[in-house]
Amino acid sequence: xxxxxxxxxxxxxxxxxxxxxxxxxxxxxxxxxxxxxxxxxxxxxxxxxxxxxxxxxxxxxxxxxxxxxxxxxxxxxxxxxxxxxxxxxxxxxxxxxxxxxxxxxxxxxxxxxxxxxxxxxxxxxxxxxxxxxxxxxxxxxxxxxxxxxxxxxxxxxxxxxxxxxxxxxxxxxxxxxxxxxx
Numbered sequence: 068x069x070x071x072x073x074x075x076x077x078x079x080x081x082x083x084x085x086x087x088x089x090x091x092x093x094x095x096x097x098x099x100x101x102x103x104x105x106x107x108x109x110x111x112x113x114x115x116x117x118x119x120x121x122x123x124x125x126x127x128x129x130x131x132x133x134x135x136x137x138x139x140x141x142x143x144x145x146x147x148x149x150x151x152x153x154x155x156x157x158x159x160x161x162x163x164x165x166x167x168x169x170x171x172x173x174x175x176x177x178x179x180x181x182x183x184x185x186x187x188x189x190x191x192x193x194x195x196x197x198x199x200x201x202x203x204x205x206x207x208x209x210x211x212x213x214x215x216x217x218x219x220x221x222x223x224x225x226x227x228x229x230x231x232x233x234x235x236x237x238x239x240x241x242x243x244x245x246x247x248x249x
Contacts, residue, residue, distance in 0.1 A: 070102065090117075096124055103129045106147055106165065111201040112219075115183040118147055118165050136168075145182070163200065181218065199234065 069082070072090035080086075088095040099121075105128050106121065108114040122128060127146040132138070136150045144162040151170040156162070160174050163182035168174060170188040178192050181200035186192065188206045196210045199218035204210065206224045216222065217234035227241040237246040 071107075072099070090121065096121075099125055105129050105131045105149070107131075107149075109167070109185065111165075111183045111185055111203060114147075114165050115201060118183070122147075151188075169206075175212075187224065 070085040070087045072087050072095060074089050076086040087098050090096065090099065104121070104125065106114055106117050108117060118128065130144065130146060130148045132150045133152040135152045136154045136156070138150065138156040139158040139160065141158045142156045142160040142162070145164040147165040148162050150156065150168045153171040154168045155173045156168065157175045159177045161179045162168070163180055163184065165183040166180050167185040169186060172186045172188065172190045174180065174186060174192045175194045177194055178196045180186065180198045181202065183200055184198045184202045186204045187208065190204045190206065190208045192210045193212035195213045197215045198204060199216055199220060201218060202216055202220040204222045205226060208222045208224065208226045208228065210216070210228045214228055215231045216228070217232055217236065219235050220232050221237045222228060223237070223239035223246070225241065226239050226243055228238065228243045230243065232238055235248055238244065239246045
């Protein structure tokens, strides 16, 4: 059976999933013990908080990997990883816990993606890129090889990153420019 948890039952439920209830309720957590579960939350910080709360009670969540994703056998990934349709994960890539690799992103050789980071649709990470924890790389962004992106960074859609980015920054443009500190 496939089901979901949320604060309230959704009116729009195109896949006819069973609503189990709010995952903060003890009875719902008890029901969840009979499921393989995955945390489907896009917000990096919130996904991290829910992961830590649920995994302490239920054990590690599953990974969710689309059948059309291409993943090198030498890539390594932790738990709670989501890899969307047509994503490409190349040799020696390391994906931390709770990472999202969205539709058609390309993560090249030896990249390291930190825990609870999100690589947006169509983003391209050249080789040896490091993305810090809870960072977000927007749709269509391009990251030059060897770049280090700090923790809790937001890279805007279409941004071209050619220099390292420190923690807690918001970057936009081509080439990148600082929009503001988070």
